[in-house]
Amino acid sequence: MEKNFPILYYHFIKAPSATTRIKGLYTTAKHFEWQLVQLIKKGFTFITFEDIALKRYDVNKLNMILTFDDGCESLYYKAFPILKKYGIKAVIYVVTGSIGARNIVWELNENKDPLNILTKEQLLEMTSYGIEIGSHLCNHVHLSQLPADEMKYELVESKRWLENELGKQIYSVAYPFGSYNNEVLKTATDTGYLFGVTTKSGNNLTAGDLELFRIPVKGYSLRHYWYFYKTFRNQLNIIN
Numbered sequence: 001m002e003k004n005f006p007i008l009y010y011h012f013i014k015a016p017s018a019t020t021r022i023k024g025l026y027t028t029a030k031h032f033e034w035q036l037v038q039l040i041k042k043g044f045t046f047i048t049f050e051d052i053a054l055k056r057y058d059v060n061k062l063n064m065i066l067t068f069d070d071g072c073e074s075l076y077y078k079a080f081p082i083l084k085k086y087g088i089k090a091v092i093y094v095v096t097g098s099i100g101a102r103n104i105v106w107e108l109n110e111n112k113d114p115l116n117i118l119t120k121e122q123l124l125e126m127t128s129y130g131i132e133i134g135s136h137l138c139n140h141v142h143l144s145q146l147p148a149d150e151m152k153y154e155l156v157e158s159k160r161w162l163e164n165e166l167g168k169q170i171y172s173v174a175y176p177f178g179s180y181n182n183e184v185l186k187t188a189t190d191t192g193y194l195f196g197v198t199t200k201s202g203n204n205l206t207a208g209d210l211e212l213f214r215i216p217v218k219g220y221s222l223r224h225y226w227y228f229y230k231t232f233r234n235q236l237n238i239i240n
């Protein structure tokens, strides 16, 4: 697989609350739109893992994948309208055991903000537009810490559920907390995932298809305009 493309990595498209512990997971809609405009100006084309699997992209273009972890409803209300405005595709990783949940706090999630999770109807609307859905497991757990049978269940059952409910092939998995090991990689491959994304930072020229690197992006205060430039200049050498 041609790997000369960056994968960006967002969580929540909204402002952090006063009590938010990990503010770096938040990007306001205003920052998000500004970031996309910069990337469009640079000539990026936004593709999905399905595009790669079906060889439906141009290797000579500046390609990029936008990913969002955790599947919170701010993606539908804030990010989706912006993606549609610019005709951009993206990949959203959802936790199947929490679809449609209101005000939940995942036990293992260090960020204790209550989350509203995308509903099945919202996922269907977004997939019909061209947003790709990937697995973020059935539960938001550390895969490398689970017994083998539970680890396998998380990978198999989340993929099966999404394919059944959305009527689409699921190509990729995002490991919660970036937690994986060789056994996880083997099981993910056996389960039929073609791609896996981690929380390791960088580009992908040397990464395996099941352990792709990503670039975390944040933007909730003025200084993040500078942070965005710095991230791209240092890691990708693409913004002057």
Ligand SMILES: [Zn+2]
Pocket: 069, 070, 136, 140, 176, 177
């Ligand atoms: Zn997550």
